[in-house]
Amino acid sequence: MTKTAHIIGAGLSGLSAAVRLANEGYRIHVHEATQNAGGRCRSYFDGATNMVIDNGNHLLLSANIHARLYALSIGSEDKLIGPDRAEFHFADVSTGKKWLLDLGRSRIPFWLFNAKKRVPDTGVLDYVKLMPLAWANNSALVGDTITCEGTLYRRLVQPLLLAALNVDPPKGSAGLAGAIVRETLLAGGKACRPLIAREGLSAVLVDPALEFLKGKGANIQFAHELRQIDTRNGNVAVLDFGDDTIALGAEDVVVLAVPARPASNIVLGLKAPTKFRAIVNAHFRYDPPEGLPALTGVVGGLIEWLFAFPNRLSITISDADRLINTPREELARDIWRDIAKVAGLGEAVAEGPLPPWQIVRERRATFEATPEQDALRPGAKTEFRNLFLAGDWTDTGLPSTIEGSVRSGHLAADLILTR
Structure with missing residues (x-):
């Protein structure tokens, strides 16, 4: 008899759990609240720059075993590009x-x-x-x-x-x-060794997973938000999506791979982080000068990491709550000045007309990685025998990273496979 897994959330945590379970013969149903898969790790067409950009700039390292195994399992590991040392x-x-x-x-x-x-x-x-x-x-x-x-x-x-x-x-x-x-x-x-998804996060970590799951017969639904669960005898019995409900079979399992706040609204009494920090990413449509490294760490300024993509210069600023209300044009100019210094573009370019740009401010990008908030992270197991948690906010042993996100999905799947 085929076992069924309902994956709530199509970010990397949910997708990594879905892929692992699909490989073990589970019939997969993915339920995503929004119109897009990938969560914080996705790409989209941006009208301001007239190009596809990533929601955030992310760097992997060769030590990120779970993320690399995930990419390998969906056939995209060769698209994680980096130097040989x-x-x-x-x-x-x-x-x-x-x-x-x-x-x-x-x-x-x-x-x-x-x-x-x-x-x-x-x-x-x-x-x-x-x-x-x-x-x-x-x-x-x-x-x-x-x-x-x-x-x-x-x-x-x-x-x-x-x-x-x-x-x-x-x-x-x-x-x-x-x-x-x-x-x-x-x-x-x-x-x-640094590894970058130079073709875009969706092209490397999201779209191949969706195609893989479809090839395994998975059902993937967008705009399908889980509102609440009904429980019975220590198990989740019904998934309530508002307009429809799904009654679970005796062997069905659920992986709840949504952010901490909606997870707490679904599983009442769930212990979870309550404080979060912002990240600012900015993208400029500008050809990188010859010789500019694909990645540069920046100190002594506003920006912290500069990514040089074909036709695009992108930056990341962490712990960015202080910048959430800064006027966009002012922030773009200050960022561009730092980029010009690092890339050696000269003062005329730094102070001249800005190239097409976009700023992405993620207000609740990650949980606050303090001892207080780390102590609130739950494990993958819940009080319900057939419900498991995944997400970079769960207790992975790492901060909120791509590796932590994928690791959480693998952990949830492994607990299901060994229960």
Whole structure:
């Protein structure tokens, strides 16, 4: 008898769970509240720039095993593009200084012992002082675990942890920061090779999954929002979508892969994060100058990461609540000035007419990665035997990242397969 899985939410958490269960013979029904799949990781045509852009700029690393396995399972891993070694370009817009962090290819961080490969003006001891993060517990603050000042902090640790935690690093969870350090810097260059979906997030991580699921006979419904669940004898018995309901069979399972707030409205009494932080992404239709790296970390300015795509320059700013109400034109100009400095475009371009642009402000992009909010993250199991949770806000051991999102979907699917 074919088993049935209802996947609530077509973001990466839901899609990764659906793909894994479909591969194990489950009949899949995906129910997505909006008109689009992908959640925060999707692409769309933008009229202001007259091009397809991503909702947000996202970077994967070669250590992101779950995300890479997911891409492999849907046939798109070859579209995650990156260098053959872990190299990261950085620029300081306040001083004009640029450098290359070269982590190499090894599983062992030999790069630490080569001054030409480290962050300039840092020594081995500076990196050793980061070790307390590796075994910090989730109730500790980053600021109480390591010294949040100095050259290494400003040029590497702060931008790395800010991007991962989406909070000012000293206020973030040392346990979550430690997970990032263990899986990246301490794992050597082999784990840190940057990978970018240069054809767009949807083309690489979303559309292939939908095609894969359709090929497995899955039913995918958009504009189909789950409103509430009816339970009976420790199981979810009915899914209520407002205009229609679905009665579940004895062996049917449900993966609830929606953001924390709607999940809490559906599963009453669910423990979940209550505080969130914004991320700002901006896209400019402009041909990158020759020699500009595909990815540049930026310190000393407003922007934090610059992505160079064909015909487009895009940036990311984390912990961006302070920018939510900034006038769009003012923000676009300030961002463009930083881009011009990093890309060497010159003052005339920086202060001249702006190229076609778009700013995407995600007000509730990630949960606030503090010890307080991390303690509110639920596991994949619920009080109901046939209901499982997925999402980067659940307890994955990582902050809100693509890897955490996919990992949560895989965890939910694995619990279903072994129950």
